[in-house]
Amino acid sequence: MFCIWFDDLEIKHKRAIIAQETHYDPWGLELVGIGRQGLNRFTFNGQSEKQANLADGKGYFYETDFRSYDATLGRFHAYDLMASGYSGITPYHFALNNPISANDPTGLEAKDWIANKKTGEITWDEKVKSKEDLAKSDKKDTHEHVGKTYTQVNEKTGETTYGDQYGNKHNSVPLPEITLSAKKPSVYDPAYHASTSPTSGEASVGYALIAPVIVVTLLPAAAAVTATSIINAAYCAGVWVGAKAVQFGNRVGSWFKRIKKVGAAKGGGAALRGVDDVIANPSLLEGKTLSEVQNILKNTSGWKEGVMTKTRSADKGWTMHQLNSKGTDVTDLYIQYHPGTHRHFNGNPYWKVSSGKNGVKSFEASK
Amino acid sequence: MEIERYYKKLIASLKLISLNFNEQREYFPEFVDVPFEILDTFEKAFMLLPQLVELNIITYKAIPNLLRLHNLVNMELKSVDFETLEAEKLCNSEEWNKIRELSKETLNFMDEPFGKPDNNYI
Numbered sequence: 001m002f003c004i005w006f007d008d009l010e011i012k013h014k015r016a017i018i019a020q021e022t023h024y025d026p027w028g029l030e031l032v033g034i035g036r037q038g039l040n041r042f043t044f045n046g047q048s049e050k051q052a053n054l055a056d057g058k059g060y061f062y063e064t065d066f067r068s069y070d071a072t073l074g075r076f077h078a079y080d081l082m083a084s085g086y087s088g089i090t091p092y093h094f095a096l097n098n099p100i101s102a103n104d105p106t107g108l109e110a111k112d113w114i115a116n117k118k119t120g121e122i123t124w125d126e127k128v129k130s131k132e133d134l135a136k137s138d139k140k141d142t143h144e145h146v147g148k149t150y151t152q153v154n155e156k157t158g159e160t161t162y163g164d165q166y167g168n169k170h171n172s173v174p175l176p177e178i179t180l181s182a183k184k185p186s187v188y189d190p191a192y193h194a195s196t197s198p199t200s201g202e203a204s205v206g207y208a209l210i211a212p213v214i215v216v217t218l219l220p221a222a223a224a225v226t227a228t229s230i231i232n233a234a235y236c237a238g239v240w241v242g243a244k245a246v247q248f249g250n251r252v253g254s255w256f257k258r259i260k261k262v263g264a265a266k267g268g269g270a271a272l273r274g275v276d277d278v279i280a281n282p283s284l285l286e287g288k289t290l291s292e293v294q295n296i297l298k299n300t301s302g303w304k305e306g307v308m309t310k311t312r313s314a315d316k317g318w319t320m321h322q323l324n325s326k327g328t329d330v331t332d333l334y335i336q337y338h339p340g341t342h343r344h345f346n347g348n349p350y351w352k353v354s355s356g357k358n359g360v361k362s363f364e365a366s367k
Numbered sequence: 368m369e370i371e372r373y374y375k376k377l378i379a380s381l382k383l384i385s386l387n388f389n390e391q392r393e394y395f396p397e398f399v400d401v402p403f404e405i406l407d408t409f410e411k412a413f414m415l416l417p418q419l420v421e422l423n424i425i426t427y428k429a430i431p432n433l434l435r436l437h438n439l440v441n442m443e444l445k446s447v448d449f450e451t452l453e454a455e456k457l458c459n460s461e462e463w464n465k466i467r468e469l470s471k472e473t474l475n476f477m478d479e480p481f482g483k484p485d486n487n488y489i
Contacts (some may be wrong), residue, residue: 115368117370117422120368120371122368321414329414329418330414331369331415332369332372332376332415336407338399338403340400341403341450342450343400343402343452343453343454344397344398344399344401344454348398350398352399352404352407354411356369356372357372359486359487359488360489362395362396362398362399362404364398
């Protein structure tokens with residue numbers, strides 16, 4: 001592998017300004033109390049346009065490609081054009097009445113991505129609309145269910161592939177948690193002024209964006225980053241990536257795809273709020289004490305806490321493993337606190353984080 | 368996908384165990400307990416083994432050796448010397464060399480070449 005070593009490098013990802021934030025229940029009903037209202041109407045499912053209810057002007061519905069959808073009822077207003085394939089269910093259903101595991105962004109039909117177990121190749125399957133469909137198909141032994149969308153990072157090249165809900169593959173990743181709209185801040189904010197201003201074209205389709213800002217500075221500590229860590233840092237910030245930021249993401253991907261991680265990258269500035277933050281940005285644990293981290297991560301659903309029982313020392317450390325959906329196996333995601341032994345580094349404790357495709361990283365802890 | 372990554376983690380951990388101590392320590396930062404991390408890398412990969420066996424990814428011939436390695440690694444982690452011996456002395460002991468040999472044999476059974484482990488999976 002071709003390696004570039006940077007002796008004095010730090011990359012900071014500054015949060016952009018959030019002008020609109022929309023939260024939903026699984027059916028798409030807005031949770032207004034915890035959101036922030038804005039002018040963007042293309043919200044639920046990314047491309048469903050929110051419309052006022054013409055009857056009383058109070059409610060709303062979403063306009064999809066094929067039908068309008070009422071999130072209050074959890075039903076489409078019009079008959080399903082694909083209803084012949086779903087004889088056992090109302091033709092007005094949304095996502096097979098199961099919006100937790102299925103989706104229907106167009107109002108037509110929900111299909112899924114599946115992965116070849118041996119080769120890892122991910123393909124769009126017209127016949128698979130759920131995990132149950134795959135279990136009944138002739139591909140059940142050779143393939144595993146992926147979902148409506150997926151993101152894959154090539155470990156060798158650093159290139160990212162995103163499969164959307166329409167069966168298209170892209171070489172960039174949308175970040176769907178928060179929608180940003182352009183709004184000039186009332187006070188000077190370097191994050192806003194250093195970014196590219198949204199163009200009128202973007203504003204006309206409802207995606208007015210402020211691109212995230214990357215600042216590269218020189219530091220005394222040796223550090224380097226991978227393309228995936230940058231992408232994860234962006235995920236952490238919860239920024240919607242539109243046209244500009246997709247270009248940005250591609251640039252970052254190609255820029256860093258030849259750079260190999262050589263040490264502990266410094267924290268990206270994101271807060272430690274839960275286990276997802278640690279997995280996305282393991283360096284958040286650097287310098288943290290065991291109790292600090294335990295207070296935040298304890299009782300995380302789907303994760304099992306334990307101690308490093310195999311060592312003989314009195315302080316047995318602490319581990320946290322992610323369990324699979326059945327709760328029968330661990331995945332390769334874990335967080336571990338080593339209490340230290342006399343033979344290394346003055347017996348100081350350290351953290352180890354395995355974040356799956358982003359590999360395993362260690363950081364010094366505080367006692 | 369995950370399963371492919373699990374397999375690569377197992378192979379990388381076996382390759383790591385097979386190396387001599389001077390090569391092994393190169394894979395870890397200076398502030399960690401290297402002997403523990405070498406063994407723990409294998410133990411973490413071993414926890415993923417049921418999912419690999421279930422999909423017939425591991426050859427039948429390699430499974431007994433993987434179980435033996437798991438037992439030997441556990442015995443080392445629990446040994447009275449583990450916390451007290453210096454890293455170099457510990458990792459060049461007869462027991463560790465036995466573990467190295469067994470690991471090489473397991474790689475052979477799995478038709479995997481010896482050599483440097485992929486740092487992305489350790």
